[in-house]
Amino acid sequence: MMSELTFYTNPMSRGQIVRWMLEEVGAPYDTEVLDYASSMKGEAYRAINPMMKVPTIVHHGSVVTECAAICTYLADVFPEAGLGPREEEKADYYRWLFFAAGPLEQAVTNKAAGFEPSEERSRMFGYGNYDLAVNTLAEHVAGRDFICGPRFTAADVYVGSAVLWGVQFGTLPKLNSFVAYADRLSERDAYKRAKDIDNKLIAEMQPVG
Incomplete structure (x- = not known):
């Protein structure tokens, strides 16, 4: 079942910042890993983020880009995580x-x-x-x-x-x-989880042999 939150990233990017934030929030999310040379420049992704860069999140159909904006947005819409300011x-x-x-x-x-x-x-x-x-x-x-x-x-x-x-x-x-x-x-713990996820994705992207 698809979650209401989709995370577009490449593990060798500033997407690692948002991955950490998502792990801190603890809400379910789907991940779409994009390639710099192809899918990040494709029409489907350009319709989401015309800058053709990652990270981007889509939450309930709304697009949020820029790492600082994504972090503050997630803190705001998931207040139960306690990451917003008192x-x-x-x-x-x-x-x-x-x-x-x-x-x-x-x-x-x-x-x-x-x-x-x-x-x-x-x-x-x-x-x-x-x-x-x-x-x-x-x-x-x-x-x-x-x-x-x-x-x-x-x-x-x-x-x-x-x-x-x-x-x-x-x-x-x-x-x-x-x-x-x-x-x-x-x-x-959330930082370690995020690093583990991205490090595994990076290893999977490396050429074999």
Whole structure:
């Protein structure tokens, strides 16, 4: 029986973020694995996401794209999972979700592409410069367990994914606060389940012999 939630992904993509969020939510979902060269560019998927990228979810016929949006959407429509913000958590929850999706993302991707704004031009960019964006987040996660304080929320799936990836692959420095935060997140059962699922899919996609 088909579920009311379909997850379009490729295991070697940012779909791993949404897979983790889905495992945290615990609701049933169907997975459609797309290939970069064919099905992701096919007419059927283009009708769902014209950007021809993953991840995407379709829930009750409604399409949601962009990892940060998907994480917040799932927290909202599955409140029983307890991943949305409490009243006193809303400021940190929304601030750092949008910080990671905006300034941090821009700073990291621009640096990876070999572009860093000069001091004179840094005011033109929403993140100023790479070090400023990185240190701002590092200072926030220092001395606290999670983004909103002692309690894990959907913000930790998205922001935490950026930190986990960055520390592992060198797009973020291995600052003590980042490493400690990443270690806490990687011990979560839902994170481990999601990684196991995607790692198995990646292994199945590898050529034999």
